[in-house]
Amino acid sequence: MVDYEKIAEELKNWETKNAKDIQKVGEYINRSGIPIKLLYTPLDIKDVDYLGSIGFPGEYPFTRGVYPTMYRGRLWTVRQYAGFGTAEDTNKRYKYLISQGQTGLSVAFHLPTQCGYDSDHPMAYAEVGKVGVAIDSLKDMEILFEGIELEKITTSMTINSTCPQVLAMYFCVAAMQNVPNDKVGGTVQNDILKEYVARGTYIYPPEPSMRLVGDVIEWCYQNAPRFNSISISGYHMREAGCTAVQEIAFTLANGIAYVDHVTKRGIPVDKFAPRLSFFFAAQRDLFEEVAKFRAARRLWAKIMKERFGAKDPRSMLLRFHVQTAGVTLTAQQPYVNLMRNTIEALAAVLGGAQSLHVNSFDEAYAVPTEFAVTLSVRTQQIIAYESKVTATVDPLAGSYYVEWLTEQIEEKAMEYIHKIDEMGGAPVAIEKGFYQKEIADAAYKYQKDVESKKEIIIGVNEFVTEEEMPITTLKVDPEVRKRQIERLNKVKKERDNKKVEEALNKLRKAAEKGENIMPATFEAIKNYATIGETSNILREVFGEYKALTIV
Amino acid sequence: MSLELQQRKIRVLIAKPGLDGHDRGAKVVARGLRDAGMEVIYTGIRQTPEQIVQTAIQEDVDVIGLSILSGAHDTLIPQVVEKMRENGLEPGKNVLLLVGGIIPKEDAEELKKVGVNEVFGPGTPTIEIARYIEENVKKLKKGV
Numbered sequence: 001m002v003d004y005e006k007i008a009e010e011l012k013n014w015e016t017k018n019a020k021d022i023q024k025v026g027e028y029i030n031r032s033g034i035p036i037k038l039l040y041t042p043l044d045i046k047d048v049d050y051l052g053s054i055g056f057p058g059e060y061p062f063t064r065g066v067y068p069t070m071y072r073g074r075l076w077t078v079r080q081y082a083g084f085g086t087a088e089d090t091n092k093r094y095k096y097l098i099s100q101g102q103t104g105l106s107v108a109f110h111l112p113t114q115c116g117y118d119s120d121h122p123m124a125y126a127e128v129g130k131v132g133v134a135i136d137s138l139k140d141m142e143i144l145f146e147g148i149e150l151e152k153i154t155t156s157m158t159i160n161s162t163c164p165q166v167l168a169m170y171f172c173v174a175a176m177q178n179v180p181n182d183k184v185g186g187t188v189q190n191d192i193l194k195e196y197v198a199r200g201t202y203i204y205p206p207e208p209s210m211r212l213v214g215d216v217i218e219w220c221y222q223n224a225p226r227f228n229s230i231s232i233s234g235y236h237m238r239e240a241g242c243t244a245v246q247e248i249a250f251t252l253a254n255g256i257a258y259v260d261h262v263t264k265r266g267i268p269v270d271k272f273a274p275r276l277s278f279f280f281a282a283q284r285d286l287f288e289e290v291a292k293f294r295a296a297r298r299l300w301a302k303i304m305k306e307r308f309g310a311k312d313p314r315s316m317l318l319r320f321h322v323q324t325a326g327v328t329l330t331a332q333q334p335y336v337n338l339m340r341n342t343i344e345a346l347a348a349v350l351g352g353a354q355s356l357h358v359n360s361f362d363e364a365y366a367v368p369t370e371f372a373v374t375l376s377v378r379t380q381q382i383i384a385y386e387s388k389v390t391a392t393v394d395p396l397a398g399s400y401y402v403e404w405l406t407e408q409i410e411e412k413a414m415e416y417i418h419k420i421d422e423m424g425g426a427p428v429a430i431e432k433g434f435y436q437k438e439i440a441d442a443a444y445k446y447q448k449d450v451e452s453k454k455e456i457i458i459g460v461n462e463f464v465t466e467e468e469m470p471i472t473t474l475k476v477d478p479e480v481r482k483r484q485i486e487r488l489n490k491v492k493k494e495r496d497n498k499k500v501e502e503a504l505n506k507l508r509k510a511a512e513k514g515e516n517i518m519p520a521t522f523e524a525i526k527n528y529a530t531i532g533e534t535s536n537i538l539r540e541v542f543g544e545y546k547a548l549t550i551v
Numbered sequence: 552m553s554l555e556l557q558q559r560k561i562r563v564l565i566a567k568p569g570l571d572g573h574d575r576g577a578k579v580v581a582r583g584l585r586d587a588g589m590e591v592i593y594t595g596i597r598q599t600p601e602q603i604v605q606t607a608i609q610e611d612v613d614v615i616g617l618s619i620l621s622g623a624h625d626t627l628i629p630q631v632v633e634k635m636r637e638n639g640l641e642p643g644k645n646v647l648l649l650v651g652g653i654i655p656k657e658d659a660e661e662l663k664k665v666g667v668n669e670v671f672g673p674g675t676p677t678i679e680i681a682r683y684i685e686e687n688v689k690k691l692k693k694g695v
Contacts, residue, residue, distance in 0.1 A: 111570035111621060115597075123599070126626035127570050200572020200596045240575045327575070331673040364673045365655045366622065440578050447579045451676045460674040473655045476622065549595035551578045551585075 004046050011041055030288055031446070032245040034408050040400035048403055053298065057393045061301040063294050063406070064394040065352040066317040071390035075103075076348075077355040078380045079156060081323065083108030083133035084367050085480045086487075087143035090133040094148060096370060100377050104355060105155040107144070108132035109166070114201040116162050116535025119484040129480035131367065132158075136484070137530045139491045141169040142176065150174045154185040156231070156321065156355070161203040163190040163216050164517055165534050168525040171224070187228035187277055187321070190216050193254045193426055194233050197435045198240035200547070203535060206427055208542035212517065214261050219518040221272040228277040230258060231321065237435065238281040239327050241443025244288050245409055247280065248296040249416030250426075250435050252303060256417070257426040259308055269308045273315035282344040282351070283325045289344070290396050291405035293320070293351030299410055299417075321355040322348035329364045333459035333469050337361035342379050349383050350396055356380055366473035436550040488530065495528040503527050504537050511541040561688050563614040566594040566603040568631060571621035576651055576673075580616060583677025584684070600630040604638055612646065613688045616680075619652040624662065632666040642666040647687055651675070 015022060028036045037044075048054065055061060058068035067073060080097055082105075083090045094105055110132040112124035118136045119128045128134050135141055145155075150173065159166040167188050174184045192209040195202045202209065213230065220229035234251035242250065255276065263269055280296070282289050300318035304310040324344035329337045338361050345358045358376040360368030368376070384390060396402045423429045430436070449455040456462045503524035510520040517538075524534050565581045567574055574596055581593045592610050594603060607615050615635075617628060628650060632642065642648035643666070650662055651671045659670040668687065671680055 115570050117570075123570060123597075126568075126623035126630070127621060130622035131571075195572075198572070198575075200574070201570075239573075241579075329673075363653075365653060440582075443575050443579055444582050447583065447677060451678060457674070461676075478625075547595050547597075549593060551581050551591075551593050 002042055002046070004043060007042055011043065030285060032243040032288065032409065032412065034245075034405070034412070040404055042400060044400050044404040045407075048407065053407075054397060054403070060305065060313065060316060061298040062317060063298045064397055066297065066319055066354070070352060070393040071349070071384075072393070075384050075390065076353050077104035077154065078102045078377060078384075079104035079106045079321065079355045079357055080373055080376060081106040081108050081158065081357045082373070083110070084131070084474070085129040085476050086134055086484055087140040089129070089477070089480075091144055091146055091148075093370070094144075097373070097377065098148070098153070100374055101381060102377055103153075105148070105153055106357060107155060107157045107159075109157070109159060110134045111201070113162060113166070113531055114159060116203045116531060116539070118530050118532030119481065119488055121532060125481070128484050129476050134480065134484045135166070135169070135531065136488045137491050137528045138169050138172055138525055139487065139528060141166075141173050145173050150177055151179045151183055154187070156187040156189075158189045160189050160192050160195050160201055161209065161212075162531055162535060163188050164212055164521045165525055165531055167216060167219075168518070168522045172522070172526055181223045182225055184224055185226040187231050188216065189233060189279070190230040191233045191254065191258075193257060193430060194236055194250075196430050196545075196547075197250070198236040198439065202545050202547075204538060204542040205545045206431065208538075209545075210257075210261055210427070211514070212538075213258060214265060215516045215518050217258070217262050217272050217275075218265065218267060218516055220275060221267070225275075227275065228319075229272065229275050231277045231279045232258065233279040235279050235281045235323055237439060238283070239325065240439045241446060242439045243442055244283070244285070244292040245412045246416065246438055246442065248292055248299065248409070249413040249420070251278065251280070252296065252299055252413070253417050253420040253426040253429070255300065256303060256307070259304075260425070263308065269304070269310050270312040270315050273304060273308070273310055274312060274317070278318055278320035280320055280322055281325045282322050282348040284328055284340060284343055286343055286347045286350070287396075287402055287405060288409075289347035290351045291402055291409050293348075293353070294394075294402075294406045295410040295413065296320075297352070298406070299413060319354045321357070322351070322353040323357040324348070324359045326359055326363060329359060329361070330457060330459050331364040333465065334361050334364060334471050335469055336459055337364070338375060338379070341376065342383075345379055345383055346387075346389065349389060352394060362471050362473055365471065367476070369472060369474045431548075433548055433550045436548070440550055491528050491530075499527040500524065500529045500533070503529055504533060507534060508537045508541060511538055561589045561614065561684060562610060562612040563589050563591045563616060563684070564594065564603070564607050564610055564612040565591060565616045565618065566598050566606070567596045567618055568598050568600060568603060568627040569619060569621060569623045570597060571619055571623065572596050573620045574618065576620070577616075577618040580618070580651060580677055580680060584681055587678070587681035587685075589681070589684070600627060600634045603631055604634040604640065607635075607640065607646070608638060613691060613693070614647040614649060614684055616649045616651065619650070619654070622653070624650065624652065624654055625658060628662055628667060629665050643668050645691055645693055647684065647691065649680070649684075651680075
């Protein structure tokens with residue numbers, strides 16, 4: 001047994017002996033507002049019940065990981081978010097990434113696809129193929145996955161407002177490859193709540209949007225048991241400025257809102273909850289990030305078991321994707337970002353991520369070049385194969401600091417979740433601008449801290465060099481818009497327009513009647529109705545959302 | 552400079568053209584300039600060049616700050632400049648036109664040729680932007 005009294009006594013002696021030096025170091029408060037001690041000892045975790053709150057990997061409350069053997073059993077999925085130009089351009093990039101050892105795909109759609117506009121819409125004019133691949137109809141999706149076997153690879157798709165259509169496109173392509181629905185694996189983001197808070201690709205007001213989220217979750221559990229029907233995302237809120245604690249609090253509060261919504265449809269929690277997935281950021285405070293991931297796992301398991309009465313352990317698993325933090329990339333000395341990205345990626349791995357994207361060093365300027373993204377893949381592979389951090393499960397468990405910080409983060413996140421519950425839940429808190437205000441305040445505080453050098457950013461406010469580090473950035477072909485609109489026109493000319501019209505009418509009826517829109521969406525998409533056409537039907541039924549602006 | 556201009560606060564419009572929803576930078580800059588004593592109006596996201604110029608005129612601003620992280624700057628910013636000129640706003644003459652966001656270096660040079668007065672990339676302190684505005688607003692001839 002540990003003699004805590006003896007340790008306390010010796011700690012006191014040590015503090016007295018080094019009092020002068022200890023006083024000099026001053027206090028340090030991390031970005032989540034948690035004061036960090038100079039030293040942690042067994043005393044800091046003496047009240048932590050190992051079996052109750054840490055336990056074993058693959059066992060409740062899953063603090064140590066969602067699977068018993070973790071990376072010894074199977075590595076995380078190397079999944080670089082990619083997309084630009086036309087479907088041909090991006091297909092080429094995917095094949096390249098796979099040839100370099102990437103093990104999963106992640107589609108970046110251009111903003112018009114995400115916001116429900118076709119490439120020929122005036123709002124799309126400047127954006128075609130810029131931050132993602134241009135997808136207007138099933139035709140584009142067929143080209144995007146040409147020569148890629150959907151039975152063998154899983155694909156994550158960052159799509160929210162137009163998720164029903166894009167999901168239908170993916171399953172249509174799979175069907176063309178003779179892959180049945182129940183063999184198709186992947187993830188759709190389908191997380192509309194955070195779009196109102198950060199990121200901003202909403203179309204319709206919150207209520208009908210929540211309904212569409214529910215339609216997708218319902219369709220997936222009934223038809224696609226290997227598909228993650230949502231990726232409840234903290235990443236974008238974190239990028240917008242919130243702290244690690246706020247990130248998991250807001251994300252899990254949004255998760256609660258989705259589970260509430262779907263269970264209210266009469267679907268038992270254990271039917272759909274095993275296919276809920278999550279997405280977080282990894283920033284540079286390595287131990288805080290590891291503690292955050294561990295705390296998030298424990299919290300979600302408790303929420304699912306205690307709040308929603310889940311019985312199936314799979315319903316309690318917080319399985320998550322991580323992306324390193326775009327906001328930490330600097331335009332100054334861009335190659336230095338490689339080191340930042342490595343630390344962040346390591347945090348994700350030490351935190352037990354299921355899937356990982358490492359940003360590229362040139363992304364403070366543009367969408368990454370092939371060279372830059374290759375280094376991102378290599379970063380993951382070095383951690384996976386050379387660093388040996390995968391040799392044992394949850395290697396930081398038992399660290400006085402990490403266990404203590406895991407508890408702190410869990411406690412502070414839970415306080416936020418209580419507060420959000422008291423406000424009436426996540427949708428109400430978002431409608432009132434609570435998340436937005438918290439995020440804006442944290443972002444501004446960070447900026448002030450950087451400007452006062454309380455936060456040091458290498459190359460930005462310290463170790464600044466005059467000479468430039470020249471880099472070559474990716475240029476999206478300016479002809480993309482022209483080519484994309486040509487294809488769109490061709491599709492519209494060659495398809496059976498009578499069938500499209502019928503399908504769109506069915507979609508309208510389903511939307512009006514409050515039926516699940518997925519069957520009608522499938523019919524429309526299969527007949528090459530476009531993103532813009534289908535979104536316009538829903539705009540007419542649901543109306544458009546006018547944003548709340550909080551500075 | 553008229554007495555009225557000396558006394559009134561510098562008025563700034565921060566705007567997000569196009570479909571890009573990333574507005575952390577826009578909001579932080581808006582708040583930083585407000586703290587520096589300026590009057591700041593933020594449009595919110597998804598604005599067309601037309602809407603931005605109309606707001607700039609209605610609000611009688613001295614500075615238009617555009618934030619783009621979506622790579623659409625090459626098309627959207629020349630459109631904003633065109634709309635400005637159609638409405639009698641001339642960057643550097645009677646209004647300052649500033650750009651921030653994810654802009655490759657060579658594109659920043661192109662934007663300046665089109666009429667943008669300055670491009671502020673990632674990592675720029677808000678006080679540096681405030682200082683630039685204070686120095687350059689003085690040189691504007693309002694009401695031209």
